Amino acid sequence: MAEKRLIILGAGPGGYVAAIRAAQLGAKVTVIEDTEVGGTCLNRGCIPTKALIASAEAIDKINRAEEYGIDIKGEVSFNLSKIIERKNKVVAIQVKGIRSLFKSWGIELLEGRGKIKDVNKVDVALKDGSNKTAEGDNIIIATGSRPARLPIFPFDGKDVITSDEALNITEIPKSVLIVGAGVIGCEFAFILKELGAEVTIVEMLSHAVATEDEEISEILERELKKRKIKLILNTKIEKIERGSEGSLTAVLSDGKQIKTEKVLVSIGRALNTENIGIEELGIKKGKKGEIEVNNRMETNVKGIYAIGDVVGGIMLAHVASTEGIVAAENIMGHSREIDYNIVPAGIFTMPEIGSVGLREKQANEKGMDIKVGRFQFRGLGKAHAMGEIAGMAKIIADAKTDKVLGLHIIGAHAADLVHEGAVAMKLGAKVKDIANTIHAHPTLSEAIMEASEDLHKMAIHLPKP
C-alpha cells in the first residue's frame, strides 16, 4: 500500500505532535509553519512566560533573603536584557529540539504561509519568496490563535501591547494597567510587579482566574493584594486616551480614570482561521468562528481535520497535543475519540495554581451531591520549612460513590502536585484511596492526603471541629 501523505498547517504543540505521531505510524508528513516551530506555546506563551517567572521568583527569594538567615551586603540589582536573553535561550533550545525531532522522523518542514486549495493540495508561499504546492491524502489544520485585539485599544506595540510584546520589553514601565485577570493577565501581573512596576489589573468578571474554583480565586486575589497589585473587578475599560506627554489614561465603566505608562491587554485569543482556504472549501465554522470538529477531530469536509486553539474549546497546549495525536491516529487507520473530562491545568502565579476536574460551583449547578475536603499548606511542616505557607488543597468527591471529581490546589508546586488528582480520576479512584495511600513526609503532597482525610472529617492535622 502506498505511503499515506499528511499535510499539517501549523507546527505548534498541536501540529508538531500530530506530525511526529503520524510519522511514527508510517505517514509521510509535511508541516507548514509561517512563524517558528513550537507555535505560540514555545515562542510566545507557555515556555517564555515560565522562563520570566523563574527570574521573578529568583528576585522574590533574594528580596526575602533575610527570612532565610542570609545577609546581603551591598546592592542587588537585576538586568532586564539579561532576563530576556535567558528567556530567548530557553526558547531557542526547545525550537532546536523540535527541528531535530522533525529531521529524525523524516518530517518535511516548509517555512511559509499555507493556503488549502482542495482536500489534497496546499499552496505554500515560502519565506524565501518562492511558491510550492504540497500534496497529501489528508490535511490537519493546526493554525492556532493570537492575542485578541479589540479596536477600543489603541495598540502601538510599545505602550499599548499584548502578551507577545510584553515578552520582549526593553525597559520596566513605572506603571502598567493589565486588562483581564485571566491566566495571562495574572501571570504577567506577578512578573511585572517583581520587576518593579506598579501594577493594576482591571477585570470584567467578579473574580480573577474566574475559570478556577472560587475559593482558589479568592486566595489568589489575596496574594495579589499582599504584593500590592491592585485588582479592580466587575469593571470594563471604556476607552484608553493618549495624553500630550505620551501618558495613557484609561476610563473605566464606573467612571474612574487610571493614568498609566503602559497598557497590557490580555482579554483572550483570536483564532487564526483567515486566509487559509476554509471558506473556499466550505469548512464549517461555529458561533465563535472556531472550526467545527467531531470527537475524532474531523471537520465537515472528508479528509480534513482540525486541532488545537483553532477548534476553540479548551485552549491549552497539552489539549492541542492530545487532539493532534487523536487526529493523527485516526488518519492512520486507528479509531480514537478525544476525551475532555480530565484536563489538568497550571497557572504560574505566585503561588502556583493546579486544577483538574469539577469546580465546586459547577458540581452544585449540575445538582450533584458532593463532599469537599480542604487542607491549608500552612498546616504542613514542609511548607513552613520552605517558607512558602500560602495555599491550600481542595478535593471534591461524589457524596455517594466517594469518587474523585476534582482537585484544586494553590501553593508551591501546585501545577505539578495536581496530577495526583488527574490519575485518581482516570482510574475512577475514591478519595479514600488517596487518603489510604502513604504520602512521603515531609512533602507538599501531604496536603492532598490531609484534604482527602478532611473530606471524611478525619484529618489528623486539623483540630476537632
Next chain:
Amino acid sequence: MSPNDLKYHKEHTWARIKGKKATIGITHYAQESLGDIVYLELPEVDTEVDKDAGIAEIESTKATSPIIAPVSGKIIEVNEELSESPEIINEDPYEKGWIAVIEMSNTKEIEELLDPKDYDKYVEEEAK
C-alpha cells in the same frame, strides 16, 4: 479579664462604641488561638458591611480566618499600620491593634453583642 468598655461578638471580635461609630478588632482569645499573625487583608474604606459577615481575612502561621463584623454599617477608617506590621494585633489586640472603624447603620445591633463578663464565660466554655 476582657476590657470593660467594649462589647463582644461570639466570633471573637470586639467593638468600642462612640456614638454612631464602632472601632473594631479581634479579641485576645482570637489572637492567641491564631498564633503569629503574618498578614491581614484590610477591608476597603467605604465598603458596606453586614453584621455576622466576614469583612476581612487574617492569616497566621497556623491558620487563615475571616474577621466577622460585630455590627453593620460602612467602613470609614482602617488601621493602615497593620498592613506592614500585622503582628501589632498579637501585641496589643484592643488598642494599637484596632482594625477598622464602622459607621453603624443600626445602633440597635449593639444590644445583640455580649458584655465583657458574658464573653469571658463564653470563651471559657469554648476552651473546654
